Amino acid sequence: MDRSNSLEPHTADGRFGRWLRGTLQAVGIEGENTSFTSELTPSTTQALTLLRLLVGLVMLYDAWGSLSWSHKTEMASFLGVGMESAWVALVVAGVSFLKIAIAASMLSGRGVTKLGWAGFFYGLFVWIAIEHGGDFGQDATDPGVGLAYIILFLFVIGAERLRSDPDLSHNEILAFARVLFGLLWAYDATLKLQPYFLDHYLDYLTAAQKDVAGTWQASYDQIWIVLSQAVGPQLVAWLVALTEAAIAISLFSGRWLRVFGPVGLGLSFVIWSTAEEWGGPYSMGIASMMPMRLFGMAVIYLLTFFYVWAFYNPLDLLNRSRAAVLSEAK
Known part of the structure; x- marks a missing residue:
């Protein structure tokens, strides 16, 4: 299909956005199936x-x-x-x-694409300059929060493009965001499959529980600790790793996302509420003690999975089942 003129209508993408879209087309990423x-x-x-407004509140x-x-102390040290x-x-x-400028754009709906790219490059800077491409220590469990922000803003930009071109098959940015999100989860799964995580899974929960000792969060963590002990910590660790691998494959391929999207959303919530202790810039340093203070990573995963939900709505499965039942009844 000739897409040579398809870049012209989307002037809000800017020079980099048009270059990226052209590059994605060249490697075969032309849009969603x-x-x-x-x-x-x-x-x-x-x-x-609503999701854009939530992104604005996060940035605020x-x-x-x-x-x-x-944060000023951390910045001085950095x-x-x-x-x-x-x-x-x-x-x-x-x-x-x-951050305030990006938040204002997301909340007002003005200049969303341009400020979305600003958020993209900010996340890229954090990931490369601050996080050095992620945590590679033996106890690492994720590729860094900067990459999560990069992907979230790609979804924001791709969703905004739907205002001028509602054809998902022409939305390279959304397809790229989904594929990149899949690679992120593949990275996550690889880290979870390392012997250290498999052997020390329960240590992550108990360490988080100690940080919030004497609060309701400690009691909440205890529930998960007891459940993990009942099932078997290493078995739970394997289940987490394999679930993340399945989520990665689903995101990368674009298949079965009506099932694995909600699974990823639920897993992200559990990680955010346990190991990250509802982590954010307001936390006690569990999730985000860094010079570029950001929300805990798993909550950004949550927002991103809600974008996936919007384009791969699991309620479609219920509607199809209902339609099949009605058809048989006739």
Whole structure:
């Protein structure tokens, strides 16, 4: 199919966006397979708007976290200067302003694509410069929060393009976001399949529980610890790793996402509420003690899976079953 002129209508993508779309087309990523996706309806549009607003609230909260004293201390340490240095105030102000600008765009619906790319590049900077491409220690369990933000903003940008071109088969950005999300989960699964995680799975939960000793969160963690002990910690660790691998395959291929999308959403919630202790910039440092203060990673996974839900709605399975039953009844 000739797509040579398909880049012209989407001027809001900017030069980089058009270059990326052209590159994706060149490697065969031209859009979603609409035989797998759900039909776009007014309800889908409303859901995507709500998700954009939630992304805006996350960025607003990130900006608030960036203004905290502990964040300034972390930034001074990262820059290798004292707290009295003007560089600390300048960089913190710059980071906070960027996050506020992105939040304002997401909340107002103005300049979403341009500020979405700003969020994309910010996540890329955090992932490369701050996280060095992820955690490669023996106790690593994820590829870093920066990559999660990169993928989330790709979904935001791809969803915004639907306003001018509702054809998912022409939306390279959404397809790329899904594939990249699949690679992220494949990375996650690979880390979970390492002997250290399989042998120390329960240690992650008990360590998180100690950090919140004496609170309701400790009691919540205890429930998961007891359940894991009842099933067998190593068996649970294997189940987590294999589930993540299945999620990765589903995301990468675009198949079975009406099943594995909700599974990924549920698993992300469990990780966020246990090992990450509802982690965010407000936490006690469990999830996000870093110079570019951001929400805990699993909550970003949650938001991203809700985007996947919008395009691969699991309710379609119920509707098809109901239609089949009615057809047989006739």
